Amino acid sequence: MFQTVTRKRIEILVDTPLAPRIIAKIKAVDISGWSLIHVDSGGGRAGEWQHDDVTGAAAKTIILAIASDTKANALVGELAPVLDSYRLLLTIGDVQVVRGERF
Amino acid sequence: MFQTVTRKRIEILVDTPLAPRIIAKIKAVDISGWSLIHVDSGGGRAGEWQHDDVTGAAAKTIILAIASDTKANALVGELAPVLDSYRLLLTIGDVQVVRGERF
Amino acid sequence: MFQTVTRKRIEILVDTPLAPRIIAKIKAVDISGWSLIHVDSGGGRAGEWQHDDVTGAAAKTIILAIASDTKANALVGELAPVLDSYRLLLTIGDVQVVRGERF
Amino acid sequence: MIIDTLTSPVILFFVLGFVAALLKSDLTIPEAFAKAMSIYLMAAIGLKGGVEVASSGITPDLIAAAMAGLALSFLLPFIAFALLTQFGKLSKIDAGAVAAHYGSVSVVTFVTAKEILTGQGLGPAGYMVAVLALMETPAIITGLMLARRGAKADNGNGGTPWHEVLTNASVMLLVGAFIIGMVAGKDGFAPVKPLFDTGFRGVLCLFLLDMGLIAARRLIQSRKITVRLVTLAIALPLINGAIGTALGTFIGLDAASAAALGILAASASYIAVPAAMRLALPEADPGIYLSMSLGITFPFNIIFGISLFAALAQAIG
């Protein structure tokens, strides 16, 4: 009836000003698309923060991208050098998708 | 102490104006609930977009629903005919939930 | 080149006014961080709702936390007594992370 | 008088919102804008009250009205609780939570009443804003006490969330703006008057448009409301409003201020109290208290209650 295949669900939490750089890397490894989700607030070892649009530098965004295993690996490779300096939080999970040829 | 069971985490990225139609299908297959998350912007083969509330037609939303395997399958079946025309992005992952009898 | 390890991706849907209590429990089990995502609207057995900031009591938030298996279990233990009275939706999935020693 | 009320743009925008939601229109006001308007309205009402009190001084009337307001907020939940458990068939926990809402007040109902009454030459005294602020929290204490008398072990969540109640946003803003108004006085207020006074009614129109949408949507989407609860959501403002108006007249307030006290008593909170109840009584069902206070009592007061208690205050005054 319909066919599902396994793909990677990549979730990257990043400071909003740096998001365009991550998106450039997503394009570089030829992942077909991405979506940005707004993060309201959070906390970690560097303290707590709330999103405020006044000084956008403290805002954070989640970048969501669905990709094949190979492309996900390529992306991780691209991101490796900046993982620390950008303080990225990067997680990769397995999901089933339909119309998998698109990813 | 507490019991976890495996359920499906369904994530559907859809144009906001079409969300009520997807929700109707979620109800039709008797999934117990859903939650909507706002997507700020994104990009894909059709170009890039930012959410702007002025012409809501370009907005996108993630519909999140937790459901049993059976119901998730039923939902995919319901969505199959519109997957292409609605340009849906549909992913299904496995999650552990407590109080699993609710789903 | 780079090392990934498996961690738990915990997603908790909670009424916004109660979020600080959940965050206190996250801190109590020593999870390293959390992020809050705004939920726009949803529906379940108690009816449908839209977020309105006027009476914030009806707003819902997703709390996202990445943690080790042990800490995730500890959190579920902490949350167990309030799962019902707080009407929490709690899901736990597996994800791969880089720099896993942080979680 | 009710005709005057019903042709005021302020009320008509509320009706427009209500009707649009009943017709299931996709009209929505962005929540950030709605919250911005509520912040503006609270800051403006607080400022203007403070400026008025700065020029009138602390009068015996002010003190009498404040004491009356406190008493009403503490005591009205007892009546509500009795009716909600007996007639309404609610559990003690749900009844206590609902009772707290009816003892407390709705800022928007007060603001709308003040505009409507002032437009009819019946403007309440400036100090009624202070009474409004005083009435927000006492009912929470009574409501929690009533709810817990019969409660089973509360899962360790319990305890009154004193800190959240006392620093809640609407109290901080109202009281803060009131003090700023008192400090700044008439001269200090002048440069900010264009925003906070001239534009006030127009903003109230747009805000009530949103409140109409929210109230009607809550009514439609609720699954928890019985005929008995609908009855109480109309009976309670009538009872509380009559008590408040009578008490205001009795302690010697002018008719306009007595009407305002009646409207405060009649109104039910849907901002500060729901947030407190969600914390202090998570087991109580928010579907019940929000549907009653926001879905029924609020529209009832806006459309009928304001005129009613104004007429009552003039009749017995």
Next chain:
Amino acid sequence: MIIDTLTSPVILFFVLGFVAALLKSDLTIPEAFAKAMSIYLMAAIGLKGGVEVASSGITPDLIAAAMAGLALSFLLPFIAFALLTQFGKLSKIDAGAVAAHYGSVSVVTFVTAKEILTGQGLGPAGYMVAVLALMETPAIITGLMLARRGAKADNGNGGTPWHEVLTNASVMLLVGAFIIGMVAGKDGFAPVKPLFDTGFRGVLCLFLLDMGLIAARRLIQSRKITVRLVTLAIALPLINGAIGTALGTFIGLDAASAAALGILAASASYIAVPAAMRLALPEADPGIYLSMSLGITFPFNIIFGISLFAALAQAIG
């Protein structure tokens, strides 16, 4: 006249937004604020139109203009559809969807035109707001009909989404505020006038700043626009605007109102119609209709169209 237009802050803010987006500046207007402004503008324009009609009454001119507006909205999509399929090489589905946009109207184009024309002593009649509201939906019906004549089985999504079309937010708000304005009349409007009238032009500046950003970003990001479609996105407002202005003059409207009818005809919807098309014709590509109406026709009308049809109306009037 075009010089007057181009030194008006209203237009200059639009240009600023357009240029900022072309320079890929990170300037953005929060969407909640933009939507709030559009709600404000629609409520204000509706109210003011209603107040004017309340004092002028329902005149033969009003009725003639209303009939002309309805006719234009129903019929203009036929011309558009023919050009879009023949010259534009679009599929029937895409052409029908685009045609509906050009038959319908853009509220902001109308509002901007009204401000610019009024500033030049050429203010259109109050009832043109009613004509604006009437012109929003008929084109949707024609567009869907044209699209479906040649459509394959529509996957069972189809059917005209009547309910959504008739209760869509901008129609509800415009018509609702218009009725409120008629009920309230000049006296009832007075207390809310500071917000809805005095502040109007300033808000329009900030809103057009955002529209400039949105229009240019859509232009840049689009991948669906061919040279032929760009040509049509300029030709269609010229054709439709000329027809509208001529018709307005023919039925005896004053020059200002005839110009307004021309601008309504020239303008293309980017709020109500896209939402309806997404529902009724999900297979149609939103990239095409939004890029044409919002990315090209809207800026063209704001910068050139308004002056053009005003000049035409004066020339033939």
Next chain:
Amino acid sequence: MIIDTLTSPVILFFVLGFVAALLKSDLTIPEAFAKAMSIYLMAAIGLKGGVEVASSGITPDLIAAAMAGLALSFLLPFIAFALLTQFGKLSKIDAGAVAAHYGSVSVVTFVTAKEILTGQGLGPAGYMVAVLALMETPAIITGLMLARRGAKADNGNGGTPWHEVLTNASVMLLVGAFIIGMVAGKDGFAPVKPLFDTGFRGVLCLFLLDMGLIAARRLIQSRKITVRLVTLAIALPLINGAIGTALGTFIGLDAASAAALGILAASASYIAVPAAMRLALPEADPGIYLSMSLGITFPFNIIFGISLFAALAQAIG
């Protein structure tokens, strides 16, 4: 004078926000509304500056002030950098990032100062808005240069993000609105004056309420601030402000404009520069620069700095 300042509603709302956040109240201003207000304030200040310069013309004073502003923005980071590395014990990267903030300016500090000073009959010249815009970016260049002299390989992220710096939102908006004001002139400004002028002070109140909340929350939540850094966050505005005021007086500006130059020098950026630093120096810790500029220097300037440099300018003027 400081008493006058401290009873102004504008400042009192800032204090209210600060206190509310220290009390951990849940009061928050929706971020979309806050950003909308900051866009409004920048558009208004730019417009008004442009209109003033349109009528005064480009005077030698304007040119002198512009040169002085540019020099300050380029050079002040050197002093800051020396103090931050020596006394503050920061790494070169962090010190360079912080220094850029102190060389650049805070729009809101300037706007607040302009309102307070104007209210005291000491309004700075219109062209100071142009100086404000000129001072935003040069410090970024100096800061980056200082940070990189001692930096290890910068992971390939590096390079000055020229494009982002030059097209950043606040520069675009200030400069754009300034030009619009110049083009429109006094007559063109008249129709939009009700929004951009009359309402200005009231909006500033609500915006400073939010800034009070943000500043205090950042102070509470920060874990990166040492006593030495707190000292510098107070010493730097004192030093820079004194230099700026003296320079302004030296080049012959009137007392009000010299005070304004002092306040610009004393203020630290928390919008344009943090965004640029996050891009150009991702390794620098945003916790440090935001806490210093926003958590300490900003409140210090609002409450003490404005009165201080005004008094200094009058004393040495």
